[in-house]
Amino acid sequence: MKRVFILIGIVLMFIVNCFVLSAAKTVNLNGTSWELSEIKQNGLNLQIPSNTKITVSFSGNKINGFSGINKFNGTYRIRDFVLSTTLNTTLMGGSEELMNFEMTFLDILQSSPRISYNANTLTLKNRNGNTLTFRKDSNNNQSDSNSLSNLTKELSGTKWELVKIDRKEMKDIFSPNDDGITISFSGNRISGNSGVNNYFCDYIVTAGNITVGTIGSTKIAGPDNLMKLERQYLEILQNAKKISLTNNKTTLIFTTDSGKTLIFEKI
Incomplete structure (x- = not known):
């Protein structure tokens, strides 16, 4: 009888140990959101493009998240601290530098990296030593309205048409029936049509100063004059430093440090 109890005790201890080990291998990222703070490839730290917020969230x-130009979403599984993902992404284009960075980020994210994390830091490291390091997204628990400036709130949900680019009148280029160049605002996101292609980016406004994130766009060709105008428009928008509303908030002006301007009227 004594031997039976000893055997039962051994079995129970084995079961408890298995349960503890299984629990120790469980990583729960559900309900968390993270922002990329460092990326390492082939032993080198890569520079994260300025004004670009790379994110990942788990639910x-x-x-899902944002990889620099495109949004991504899909499913994931964690087993023995290894993250497995199946992802889909949008198919927008951007600068070659940002496209290459985005590809590197997504490659590491989908390479079954091993997870290590604490309350404020998440690290994903694959077998080649390539690493994504994230910090807790500080805006995750804030409402959009609380995290946006007053001007950003005013602009959110509005659409504007370009009427003048660096003293050049758009009415001399586009006919009244043409759509022209437009810009729309949604939260801290900008989108619109730049004459031929659709474009998009993030932006931040602080006390009349604007920082425009890296602009991505579709890659459609058009007439030479419109392609030239599009390049000029996107260059000024990308380098804009000041933003203001005038004429009873029906005119919107972007200004660069060199004094180049984009003037819009509300649609």
Whole structure:
């Protein structure tokens, strides 16, 4: 009888140990959001493009985020501290530098990296030593309205048409039936049509100063004069430093440090 109890005790201890080990290998990222703070490839730290917020969020078995130009989403699974993902992305284009960075980020994210994390830091490291390091997204628990400036709130949900680019009148280029160049605002996101292609980016406004994130766009060709105008428009928008509303908030002006301007009227 004594031997039976000893055997039962051994079995129970084995079961408890298995349970403890299994629990120790469980990583729960559900309900968390993270912002990329460092990326390392082939032993070298890569520079994260300025004004670009790379993010990843976990909810249930779903994963989503922003990889620099495109949004991604899909499913994920964690087993023995290894992250497995199946991702889909939008198919927008951007600068070669940002496209290459985005590809590197997504490659590491999808390479079954090993997870290590604490309350404020998440690290994903694959077998080649390539690493993504994230910090807790500080805006995750804030409402959009609380994290946006007053001007950003005013602009959110509005659409504007370009009427003048660096003293050049758009009415001399586009006919009244043409759509022209437009810009729309949604939260801290900008989108619109730049004459031929659709474009998009993030932006931040602080006390009349604007920082425009890296602009991405579709890659459609058009007439030479419109392509030239599009390049000029996107260059000024990318380098804009000041933003203001005038004429009873019906005119919107972007200004660069060199004094080049984009003037819009509300649609």
